[in-house]
Amino acid sequence: MAPSASSAPAAPRELVSGLLALLEAGISPWRRPWDPTRGPQARLFSGRPYRGANPALLYLGQQLLGAPLPWWCSRAEARVHGLVPRRGSEGIPLLRTLGQGGAVRPLLVFNVADLRGPSLPDWRAQRRRQLAQGAGTRQQRWAAAAAVLAAGPVPVPLGCGSDGPNDRPGHELPLARWIQAVIGPSSQPRETLVAELGALLLGERLRIGSTGPPAAADLGAWIDLLAPTPSLFDQLLAEACWAADLIAPERSPGSPGACCRA
Numbered sequence: 001m002a003p004s005a006s007s008a009p010a011a012p013r014e015l016v017s018g019l020l021a022l023l024e025a026g027i028s029p030w031r032r033p034w035d036p037t038r039g040p041q042a043r044l045f046s047g048r049p050y051r052g053a054n055p056a057l058l059y060l061g062q063q064l065l066g067a068p069l070p071w072w073c074s075r076a077e078a079r080v081h082g083l084v085p086r087r088g089s090e091g092i093p094l095l096r097t098l099g100q101g102g103a104v105r106p107l108l109v110f111n112v113a114d115l116r117g118p119s120l121p122d123w124r125a126q127r128r129r130q131l132a133q134g135a136g137t138r139q140q141r142w143a144a145a146a147a148v149l150a151a152g153p154v155p156v157p158l159g160c161g162s163d164g165p166n167d168r169p170g171h172e173l174p175l176a177r178w179i180q181a182v183i184g185p186s187s188q189p190r191e192t193l194v195a196e197l198g199a200l201l202l203g204e205r206l207r208i209g210s211t212g213p214p215a216a217a218d219l220g221a222w223i224d225l226l227a228p229t230p231s232l233f234d235q236l237l238a239e240a241c242w243a244a245d246l247i248a249p250e251r252s253p254g255s256p257g258a259c260c261r262a
Helices: 013-024 054-065 075-080 120-133 137-150 175-183 188-206 216-226 232-247
Strands: 071-074 092-098 103-111
Touching: 013 054, 013 216, 054 092, 054 103, 054 188, 054 232, 071 075, 075 103, 188 216, 188 232, 216 232
Parallel strands: none
Antiparallel strands: 071 103, 092 103
């Protein structure tokens, strides 16, 4: 079963419009060096990273908001800890999967830059301490990904092969061929945008960044791809998440809500 748009966070039209504006300005919101003092896109209070395709939405939101730190919380979480979003602040909508049935519910989160309250400096300091204590996990993540890549062929998740006689469920295919089977006929703008999103998701999981501007031709092609059908972005997020799960899985690809987990 190929990933569908329903298995990724549904990006609101405002977010996709903001993405198109960034691309027209020559900016990809997913190109950034890794900063261990800021860490991944994460919850402010627990420090737990956001998962699935949500980090791609949060990096986009962070760029649009001009927020320096990738730390977020919901309005309810802020209230519990004596904080409130400032008046007029804009939240970033994510989707999370609830329970084993895979029911999806929207969740609006606010960046730490938009929070107000006397306890905010303490929570910022605690988040920095959490980052310092977790610095040693980077090598473990690198080792896990290196083990997958060194194994060569990547197992195709059940039902995700193409229709060839040897592509039975569970049959091992090279990663590139699996991605082509999922995405369908070759479409370079689509494939390069999935690669851009997938690289961001892998970077979040492995704690690495990507620098250097994308090719101007790619930016223009992505605009041409998304402008007529903004909803296509949801499908591309799902495809990028499934591809990332083959290298550094968060849970078994194909499980309920695999690309829609907060």
